[in-house]
Amino acid sequence: MPLYQYAANQLLNVVNxxxxxxxxxxxxxxxxxxxxxxxxxxxxxxxxEKYINSTRDKQGYFDIRGTFNGNTFTHVDVLQALxxxxxxxxxxxxIWRGWNPQNINVVNYRQSIALLALAMLxxxxxxxxxxxxxxxxSHFNRTxxxxxxxVLALFDPNRNFLxxxxxxxxxxxxxxxxxxxxxxxxxxxxxxxxxxxxxLMNNNYAQIEDFRRLANLAPINRHLxxxxxx
Numbered sequence: 001m002p003l004y005q006y007a008a009n010q011l012l013n014v015v016n017x018x019x020x021x022x023x024x025x026x027x028x029x030x031x032x033x034x035x036x037x038x039x040x041x042x043x044x045x046x047x048x049e050k051y052i053n054s055t056r057d058k059q060g061y062f063d064i065r066g067t068f069n070g071n072t073f074t075h076v077d078v079l080q081a082l083x084x085x086x087x088x089x090x091x092x093x094x095i096w097r098g099w100n101p102q103n104i105n106v107v108n109y110r111q112s113i114a115l116l117a118l119a120m121l122x123x124x125x126x127x128x129x130x131x132x133x134x135x136x137x138s139h140f141n142r143t144x145x146x147x148x149x150x151v152l153a154l155f156d157p158n159r160n161f162l163x164x165x166x167x168x169x170x171x172x173x174x175x176x177x178x179x180x181x182x183x184x185x186x187x188x189x190x191x192x193x194x195x196x197x198x199x200l201m202n203n204n205y206a207q208i209e210d211f212r213r214l215a216n217l218a219p220i221n222r223h224l225x226x227x228x229x230x
Contacts, residue, residue, distance in 0.1 A: 002098035003027060004200045007123050008207050011036065011064065015214055026066065026123070027100070032116050033070075034124075037063040040222050044128045044136060047223045055224050058134040058215045062127050066120040068113070075147055075175050076165055078117045079154050083162060085110035089155040095119050096148045097197040121147055126200035132208075134215040135201075140188070142199040149178045149188035156187075 010024045014036045026032040037045070037060070045060025065072065073081075082092065085108065094104050095118050106112050122144035129138035129146070140146055150168070153161045168184070170176050178184035191197070201208050219225075 002198070003095075003100050003119060004098050004123055004126055005205060005207060006100075007034075008127075008200060008211075010034075011062065011127070012207065012210050012214075015062065026116070026120055029101075029116060031069045032066070032120060033068075034064045034066050034120070037065060045221050045223055047221065047227055049227055052224065052227050054137070055221070056133050056135065056137070057220045057224065058218055059136055059221055059224070060128075061134040061215055061218050061221070062211065064124055064127060066117075066124060068117060073117055074173070075121060075150065076169065078114065078121055079150065079165065080162065081110070081114035081117060082151070083154060085114045087111050087114050089152070091115055092118060092148070092151050092155075096122060096144060096151075096191075097194070118151070123200075130199075130201050132201055132211065132215070134211065134218075142191075142197060144197075145188050145191045146178060147175070148191055149184045150175060152187035152190060153184060 007026060010026070011034070014020065014022060014024050022036040022038055023033055026034055040060050042060055042063030042065060044063040047055050047059070067073075091104055091106070091111065092115070095101065095115050101112065101115050101119065104115065106115070125143045125146060127135075129136050129140070129143040131137070138146070153159070168176050168182065176182060176184075178188050180186065198204075201211070
């Protein structure tokens with residue numbers, strides 16, 4: 001089973017267990033932990049008043065937060081880790097396509113750590129962004145392409161991307177949306193026709209109906225509910 005489908009099953013098991021532990025080891029790797037932000041307690045569930053009309057009713061219902069050995073990490077942290085560990089573009093493509101990290105040749109432990117962190121960020125994007133009622137809207141059908149564009153920029157031999165990274169971080173510390181103006185969308189376009197990488201929220205996977213069923217049963221995002229004055 002591709003890694004993102006496997007991780008999705010892990011998350012669904014946690015969501016379904018109302019009285020259980022809200023934590024799970026990503027792909028059963030020790031130290032790599034996701035916390036399910038139950039009852040709209042995650043950042044994805046927060047709603048700014050100016051976005052009331054565009055926020056979906058169940059946004060943030062499946063929000064998760066990833067940590068490694070108890071520490072959170074950012075997209076920039078992972079780009080730096082990939083660089084410092086000497087990871088290759090081929091290794092990153094394999095993760096993006098859904099290969100299990102156990103099946104990817106690595107030359108040191110640091111590469112394993114960096115690639116697993118990359119997989120966690122890809123999975124988090126597939127859960128939180130997309131076209132479903134519980135996701136924040138994304139222009140990408142396969143939402144992990146957003147960050148993969150930045151990964152490809154990291155490996156571009158014609159630039160030293162980490163030296164430029166400050167130009168790509170927005171006011172809230174997040175990576176800016178890929179556009180042609182900032183040059184990242186060009187890398188994302190290279191991914192468009194890759195048939196080996198399949199979006200997690202894909203109608204060919206039965207799991208999508210499990211997510212839809214749970215979201216249908218869930219109450220409206222309580223932050224959105226309060227802002228709309230129901």
